Amino acid sequence: MDEATRTIDMGSDERVRRRDGSAVLRMTEVEAAELARAPSDPVTGEQADERMILNMGPAHPSTHGVLRLLLEMEGETVLRSKPVIGYLHTGMEKTGENLTFLQGPTNVTRMDYASPLFSELVFSLATEQLLGIEVPARATWIRMLMCELNRAASHLLFQATNGMDLGAVSMMIYGWREREEVLRFFEKVTGLRMNHNYIRPGGVAADLPDGWQDDIRHLLDIIPPRLDEYAVLLNNQPIFRARLQGVGVLEPAEALALSATGPILRATGYDWDLRRDEPYLAYDQVDFDVVVGTCGDAFDRFAVRLEEIRQSLHIVEQILDLLPGGDFRTQDKKVTPPPRARIDESMEALIHHFKIFTEGFHVPEGEVYAAVESPRGELGCYLVSDGGPKPYRMHIRGPSFANLQTLPHLMHGRLVADAVAVISSVDPIMGEVDR
């Protein structure tokens, strides 16, 4: 930190201004390229400046996809940095304006590909608020069951990639193995391992299959003991601890100012979880703990996520007993197509079915913001409807997008090797960052 803030005698005032010692590198690619060709002193031939701009990514294995970082380095020390994003930008918000509300979940589910059900959920909640419809209790509880399993799967993926980034390569295999067990259940319920399009406005796409309780009990039997194995493997492993403890420390006030949410905010010791503090679905009827850290370093972020898997499974265990009967989707005929059998005998039902899937249902004019606690933080959906069958504006507040802003602050003054641990501990999903 001290090294970074000391003033450097560099000659040009412009360059001093640029390197003012703050954590965030704010310059364009062209400016960075200019700086990378650091001019040497014409008289002595020495480099006037020992700092350099290092490009990391977008194809670096530890950048979790296509995150690119511009790092201002002095030797091995990272001074300022800038996350460069947009490599996965496919204009999904624009696409969302051209799909009906019923087609919307197919689009948003591809944003955060590690926890697709949450995007579907937040889009459906926003649509339902605009429509003013109530979702049956069973649909709500199925949504909760699936989302908590998805949170566990997402955090298991984090455990795998975090271990891999830090050299605990066997952890990658284990995390992936347990995640696959959860995805197998998803495939049975939704037909797909990822990008399910399962949670839709009005309820869910299908009821849980026969024997789902046995599958859940199987998951509850095998995953918790394996979490204990993770703890044995990682928690007291000196290399793992040395690489995470005290690395990338964030204060609660900093996290709030930078709009960081989710495990990053909770790891700082700030007790905040939308599931408890702004209950949606039926989270006020289940018992779970909000996991918080103590010092906000990379190890806390790892430990918070590990414990959150247990809490998610604890919620799943309660849903097993509490899941109510009834419909899995609303019987509001405006939103839900008629049952298959009716289509065979009624022309009107056939037309109704056809209209819902071609034109879509019309949603009253208005605007609404819905938010859920995704594995990465507050996932929000801002929907504007002009009264037609397609959203006038569909904006997703991606938690990874906001969380990425903490990266320069976490890496500031640390070694470049710590950058890998820091990126991993922020756990950004680039599909959601770039949308």
Next chain:
Amino acid sequence: MSENDVSSDEHVAAPVASTTMSGQTVLHPVRDAYMATVESLRDGGYCTATDLTVVDYLTHPGRTDLPEGVEPERFEVVVGLFNHTRRERVRLRIQVPAADPTVPSLFDLFPGTEAMEREAYDLFGVCFDGHPDHSRILLPEDWTDHPLRKDEGIGAIPVQFKAASERR
């Protein structure tokens, strides 16, 4: 949406028109009162800016969810703030005319809006006065359009490949 009243919230210094939409409080400050409103909300405990985005109302000019006295404009900057102690959200909708699409930046009050304002500029071309790094974030730096504007077609733009520079 149902009630059009003038908010007398203790934390809002100037009277700001407010509405309620699906139980969510929406404030409609005029552009000049935007900063003062956000600042007083922040001092009143709204500790984090959760979201900032823009809506382009070009093809939907006759919207009915604005309170009386608020003149609809083409662009609308939408800011979401969250008060953690009172567990309350508030949403601000600021009308921004197409002729001068500029609003002050919230960076000094909420540093977390930095990336969101860059995104809003990138996709809508709304400028944020006082932003420390007013540049594109998702699209390439040499892109010329703002694709989420309603007068931008879909699939109409040929992909712009950049020539490889001679040396990095």
